[in-house]
Amino acid sequence: MEKAFSNYHPIVSFSYFTIILIFSMLFMHPIFVGISLISSIIYALLINGEKALKLNILFGIPMFIFIALANPIFTHRGATLLFYFRGNPITYESIKYGIMSAAMMLSVIMWFSCYNTIITSDEVIYIFGKFIPSIALMISMTLKLIPKLINQTKIIAAAQRTIGFDCTSGNLIARIKGSMRILSILVTWALEEGVETSDSMRARGYGVKKRTTFSIFIFNRQDFIMLIFIIICFIVCFIGYGLGFGKLSFYPRVAKINFSIKAIFIYTTFLVLNTTPIFLEIMEAIKWKSLK
Structure with a gap:
């Protein structure tokens, strides 16, 4: 529904x-x-x-x-x-x-x-895209990135547990080390994701000329x-x-x-x-x- x-x-x-x-x-x-x-x-x-x-x-x-x-x-x-x-x-x-x-x-x-x-995110781009397209795209990508980071953190943590690194168990130092390991992997993934997104946008002609808009909202x-x-x-x-x-x-x-x-x-x-x-x-x- x-x-x-x-x-x-x-x-x-x-x-x-x-x-x-x-x-x-x-x-x-x-x-x-x-x-x-x-x-x-x-x-x-x-x-x-x-x-x-x-x-x-x-x-x-x-x-x-x-x-x-x-x-x-x-x-x-x-x-x-x-x-x-x-x-x-x-x-x-x-x-x-x-x-x-x-x-x-x-x-x-x-x-x-x-x-x-x-x-x-599509609605945010639709509302602000004609007036401030760059900011609208940035806001949309940021809103999309936050849940992706949360989901990826869960995936990384689950993968780490399968090889014996659980950041939720052990003493304080072990937990900090486990959390830092997950953070390091997450940052690396985010940087790679950013490069791939940039290449994808460039391949589709973003920034080459003035953008046109299309809307499905009536x-x-x-x-x-x-x-x-x-x-x-x-x-x-x-x-x-x-x-x-x-x-x-x-x-x-x-x-x-x-x-x-x-x-x-x-x-x-x-x-x-x-x-x-x-x-x-x-x-x-x-x-x-x-x-x-």
């Missing part, structure tokens, strides 16, 4: 993820951050599966804990003193701000994982409606941010959350924007089940 959001034009999906990532980094408010984090986790689970989600969570949790603990240790602002840590005051406000910052960073990581699943009525919907949600949320609904004051005391009619409308719009791909994915799954 295809990912529902992959059926849309690359400009639509790229615009959506760009807006979501900007708002996820811009809003420092419990409701906005909570919506973004929960939505990104649910969507990542739907399109990447439980295994991939666990890997992202395992990577994100240490970062979450580090940021959540680092802020109250290094920032001593706030009126509500809880205790002293090695002579430094730890405040309630700084702890809350640290948790908020950590949740925001985790939501950005989760949205990036969703972006990498939906937006392919912007239809469905894409137009979705793009207009995304733009409307963006405008509403951006106006809400300009009116001060996107930020909550944490110092010297944590401000009360605004639940006025305007604020609820902004919260709802942001919720709808974040859950749109989740809704599309669920509808696609229902459609596939009904066709079986």
